[in-house]
Amino acid sequence: MAAAAPSSAAPASAARDATPAAVHTHRLCSEPKHAGDMACNAVERTDVKQHRTLGTDAAPSGFGPSDLRSAYNLPKSGGSGQTVAIIDAQDDPKAESDLATYRKQYGLPACTTANGCFKKVDQNGGKNYPAPDAGWAGEISLDVDMVSATCPSCHILLVEAKSASMDDLGAAVNRAVKMGAKYVSNSYGGGEDSTDPASDAKYFKHPGVAITVSSGDSGYGVEYPASSPYVTAVGGTSLKHSGGGSRGWSESAWGSSFGGQGAGSGCSKYGKKPSWQKDDGCAKRSVSDVSAVADPATGVAVYNTYQASGWNVFGGTSASAPIIASVYALAGAPASGDTPAAYPYAHATSLNDVTTGSNGSCTPDYLCKSRKGYDGPTGLGTPNGTAAFKK
Numbered sequence: 440m441a442a443a444a445p446s447s448a449a450p451a452s453a454a455r456d457a458t459p460a461a462v463h464t465h466r467l468c469s470e471p472k473h474a475g476d477m478a479c480n481a482v483e484r485t486d487v488k489q490h491r492t493l494g495t496d497a498a499p500s501g502f503g504p505s506d507l508r509s510a511y512n513l514p515k516s517g518g519s520g521q522t523v524a525i526i527d528a529q530d531d532p533k534a535e536s537d538l539a540t541y542r543k544q545y546g547l548p549a550c551t552t553a554n555g556c557f558k559k560v561d562q563n564g565g566k567n568y569p570a571p572d573a574g575w576a577g578e579i580s581l582d583v584d585m586v587s588a589t590c591p592s593c594h595i596l597l598v599e600a601k602s603a604s605m606d607d608l609g610a611a612v613n614r615a616v617k618m619g620a621k622y623v624s625n626s627y628g629g630g631e632d633s634t635d636p637a638s639d640a641k642y643f644k645h646p647g648v649a650i651t652v653s654s655g656d657s658g659y660g661v662e663y664p665a666s667s668p669y670v671t672a673v674g675g676t677s678l679k680h681s682g683g684g685s686r687g688w689s690e691s692a693w694g695s696s697f698g699g700q701g702a703g704s705g706c707s708k709y710g711k712k713p714s715w716q717k718d719d720g721c722a723k724r725s726v727s728d729v730s731a732v733a734d735p736a737t738g739v740a741v742y743n744t745y746q747a748s749g750w751n752v753f754g755g756t757s758a759s760a761p762i763i764a765s766v767y768a769l770a771g772a773p774a775s776g777d778t779p780a781a782y783p784y785a786h787a788t789s790l791n792d793v794t795t796g797s798n799g800s801c802t803p804d805y806l807c808k809s810r811k812g813y814d815g816p817t818g819l820g821t822p823n824g825t826a827a828f829k830k
Contacts (some may be wrong), residue, residue, distance in 0.1 A: 461558045462486055462736045464700070464754070465654065467574040468603075469629075477603045477627040478651040479527065479578035482700070482735045482755035489748035493544070501740035501752035502678070504588035507762065509794065510678055511589075511689045511731070511791075511822040512548065513769060518590040520647050521768040524615035524623045525586065525595065528603040529572035531579040535560060538595075541584045541742040547591045552771035556770070557583075560596040562611040564618060564675035571603040573746035580743035581753045582626055588739070589765035596620050605629065605664070609642030616645050621772050624651045624764035625670070627759035628662030628703070635663050635709045643669040649767035649779035649828075653756035654727045655703025658694050659799030659807040659815075665726050671767075671780040673760045674817050675702035676793055677683045677731020690791065692809040692816035693734040693754075694798030701798035702733055702756055704815030705806050715781040718813050720803035727818040729783050729790065729827070730757035763822070770825035777814040782828055783819050787812075791829040 463486040468479035487500050508515065523657040531537075533642065535557055542550060550556035561567050586595050598615045600607040608627065615623050623645075643650055643664060650670040655662040666673040674692070681689035694701020702723070703726060710724030718725050732739065735754025742750055783790060793809050798816045801807040806815035813819055 456689060460495050464701045464735045467577045471629040474630070474632055475605045477605060477608055477629040479575055479757055480629050480656045480755045481578045481581050481753055481757035482656055483577060484738060484752040489751045490748035491744065493780060499544065499740035499750045501738050503740050504547065504591065506754065512824045513567060513589065513766065513812065513822065516592060518768040519592040519748050520594065522594040522596050522620045523586045523590065523620065523764050523768050524620035525579065525582040525597045526600065526608055526611045526615060526623060526625045526810055527575055527579050527582065528600045528608060530568040530599050531576035531745055532571050533576065534579050534583060537580050537742050537744055538583050538587065542587055543701045547587055550587065550595060555596050559599065560614070562598060562600045562607060562614055565680050569599055571745065576745035577743050577747060578626060578757055581741050581826045582624060584741050585758055585761040586765050587741065590768050593765060593768050603627070603679045605638055612642050612650070616648055621648055622764045623648060623650045624761040625650065625664065626652055626760045628655050628665055631661055631663045631666055631708050633709060635666065638664065639667045639669055643667045647773050647777055649764060649773055651760045651764040653760040656700060656755045657703060658698040658701040659705055659801055660703055661705040661707050661726050662703050663710070665703065666709050666710040666724050668713045668724050669778060671763060672818070673755045673756055673763045674704060674726045674727030674730035675759050676730050676817055676821060677734035677796065678732040678737045686769040690821060692793060692795045692796030692798055694796065694816060696797045696800060698799035702727070702730065704798055705801065713780065715784045718805070720805060725806065726815060728780055729763055729819055729821065730793065730817040731762040731821050733759045736783050766822045766825055769827045770828035774830050777830060782830060786827040787819045789823055791823045792820045793817040
């Protein structure tokens with residue numbers, strides 16, 4: 440996913456309605472270089488001019504909270520007192536101040552350390568934050584902004600791992616659960632290996648906690664920990680305004696039949712098949728379960744100023760994972776002992792089925808090509824309200 444040279448600034452309407460071929464992007468985090476290392480799944484537009492501040496009548500490019508509420512039939516209120524945890528590596532020194540700018544822009548209630556809505560900790564639960572990193576800071580901004588957009592009344596717990604290793608990120612997951620979070624979003628991934636089942640048991644087996652994980656941004660292919668049977672693997676879509684039908688929006692799988700940039704999907708090598716997953720073309724864990732907007736061509740507005748210049752448009756399944764974690768929060772606390780990833784499979788008719796688009800070529804082709812019902816790139820579909828995310 441090489442970065443392309445930036446083009447001239449695009450207006451807000453172009454950022455919302457562009458086609459994938461028309462945009463230039465780069466990954467915020469480098470691909471993992473060693474076994475057990477993870478990379479964030481955020482993709483930044485480089486053809487949309489960043490703005491530190493906006494004019495009186497100007498709006499950020501990219502989709503904002505009202506767009507996501509409309510597209511996914513989500514309530515304005517709900518989730519009060521629920522805590523969505525964000526798991527990322529390294530530190531974003533500007534996380535709270537950038538979050539304040541995002542929420543003020545969209546008229547959302549303040550979410551600060553002082554009022555108890557926002558909390559940032561290291562992986563041990565303290566304030567010994569890791570070294571800052573520009574790429575992960577952009578990822579953190581994307582994550583907290585998407586929680587804010589989807590569930591404005593939710594509290595946000597940001598847990599910063601000291602490195603991008605699975606062990607440190609996994610320790611951060613355990614810390615979030617220990618601190619009481621019932622919804623934990625993970626916007627990163629790496630290659631599968633034979634140690635994954637051990638990591639599943641150590642870091643992701645938390646009954647009664649909804650854990651979401653990005654499926655990846657490199658098209659057809661499986662990443663860990665999206666392939667864990669204990670998490671909700673979140674794929675990605677291209678989201679556009681549509682004049683047809685009552686919904687007013689249309690979606691297709693993010694990616695292309697040629698592969699490359701797009702939502703990850705496929706059949707795991709090591710993850711066991713969950714009992715609630717019934718597709719017959721993969722004997723082990725199939726990725727994904729559900730999806731939300733991830734295509735940077737139809738991306739979301741994000742505010743980030745750590746070694747960055749403010750408002751920009753982001754995509755990647757790093758956007759869809761916190762959106763889905765926040766929809767779980769709107770739906771209410773999972774039942775004790777449950778694996779919430781199973782819930783959408785019991786309520787598939789309460790999702791927007793995505794039936795077009797692909798992220799590569801494969802056999803059987805439903806693992807890389809959207810169809811009616813379950814498919815790899817988009818899972819069972821995208822939220823249509825919260826009914827699919829509760830028992």
